[in-house]
Amino acid sequence: MQLVFTPEQEELREAVRRFFAAKSSSAAVRALMEDATGYDAAVWKQMATQLGVQGIAIPERFGGSGFSFVELAVVLEEAGRALLAAPLFSSAVLAAYAILDSGDEAAAGELLPGIADGTRIGTLACTEDSGQWDLGALTLPATADGAGWRLSGVKSFVVDGHAADLLVVAARTPNGLSLFAVDGSAPGLGRTALPTLDQTRKLARIVFDDVPARLVGADGGAAAALTRTLDKAVLALAAEQVGGAQRVLEMAVDYAKVRHQFGRPIGSFQAIKHKAAEMLLRVESAKAAAYYGAWAVADDSEEVPAMASLAKAYCSEAYFFAAAENIQIHGGVGFTWEHDAHLYFKRAKSSQMFLGDGTFHRERLLQRIGV
Incomplete structure (x- = not known):
């Protein structure tokens, strides 16, 4: 295991730090705290086109740059240093890895390229109103119909759930815990922004009212x-x-x-x-x-x-x-x-x-x- 950053990783750090210093100043962060969307769409696009950070750890076959988790950690360390107000964590970490770890190559091929190039914002809808991260506490049900799957219930404290184009949802089927992809514009999907202590990271409560969903990975195999x-x-x-x-x-x-x-x-x-x-x-x-x-x-x-x-x-x-x-x-x-x-x-x-x-x-x- 290599326990020292390479010169290339240090160069990445410097490039990302310069970008965030210019685009995530105190004034910019405070303005976005008051903004309902919570991020600057122009800066988000620049992050993708100039730095490629959204897809830095996504494999090349899925539209990413194919770097390792270490490079992603370097980017996130600099994002934390700058208090970056953007859906980077929710999209490049939570949604991207949920899809990758599912082992569903077809879903990854369809969903990850948009995350990698910044045109799709993803998030993971895991916790419910209890706020527990124990997977055994998740109860939102998924039911099958002739056309696929439907979700009905609530997810809460969803990071950037108010702005996500793609929600990766943990729900239960008769076979166990499963993952589902839900389009952000799906009928029956309701979102409510939650008041937060940290106004630089937006949270939302998501209500699913018979919402159509696509199974990601194996039915009952998500735990x-x-x-x-x-x-x-x-x-x-x-x-x-x-x-x-x-x-x-x-x-x-x-x-x-x-x-x-x-x-x-x-x-x-x-x-x-x-x-x-x-x-x-x-x-x-x-x-x-x-x-x-x-x-x-x-x-x-x-x-x-x-x-x-x-x-x-x-x-x-x-x-x-x-x-x-x-x-x-x-x-x-x-x-x-x-x-x-x-x-x-x-x-x-x-x-x-x-x-x-x-x-x-x-x-x-x-x-x-x-x-």
Whole structure:
């Protein structure tokens, strides 16, 4: 397993960072927070045509660039650093991997090229009103008719569900948990935007009223495939969290150098040094967990399930700790709406709960390592 980024991967990082610095500034992010769609269609198109990030990890035979999960993690780390407001995670991670892991070549050939070139926005509709990420808690039923399948029920907390052209839906048939592709314009499909703590990541509640759907993969065979998808998703989220954690660490250190109190920079005070040192320790440890997990996926290692839960639990707490300490180091100005510190704090908090909280993943880790 290669545990060092290659020069090409570092060049990718620099290119993506420059793009996000220009297109995902604080002003742009704040404008999109107030926008109902939550993303800039022109920037989304540029991401596809200039960088190709939507399809970076999608195989070439399905219209993507065919790079590994490590390159995708690099992109997501930079997206987290810039608080990118765009459906990148929902489309390039959740929807794309759900289709790939299903093993349905026909569905992949039809659905993935649009995701790869950015003309189709996808998402995964998994959780229901309970918000549980345990697959055993999913109850939305799918029924067969002469023309195919129909869905009736509710999915909730669906990332970018308000804007998705394609919904990959986890539902139950008499044979068990299955995956279905639903067109965003299908009759009987209702969407309601949900109020969120983190306004940079939109969530929606989706109501299915006898909605036509296409089976993806084997009837009743989605549990194992969806588990693999969610393991990759939590590692992708860990990479995003690392990017945000690194950025708030830099914000705190930069401020500690220029803010003076009692005639000296506050960074010279031991209490501030201790805070910054603890932030650095946790951020670097989070990087180690996230990077190792990304390489494990790229290497198709049997360690992926354990690393996924370990990285999600640790990176979630590291990011939240760093975001909270950033506010403390900034003092009064850090609590204001005008300062960006609260944007990262809210993303950190929402990311703690997304795809399962620390308690959920610690319990899962223990199960996976046989404790």
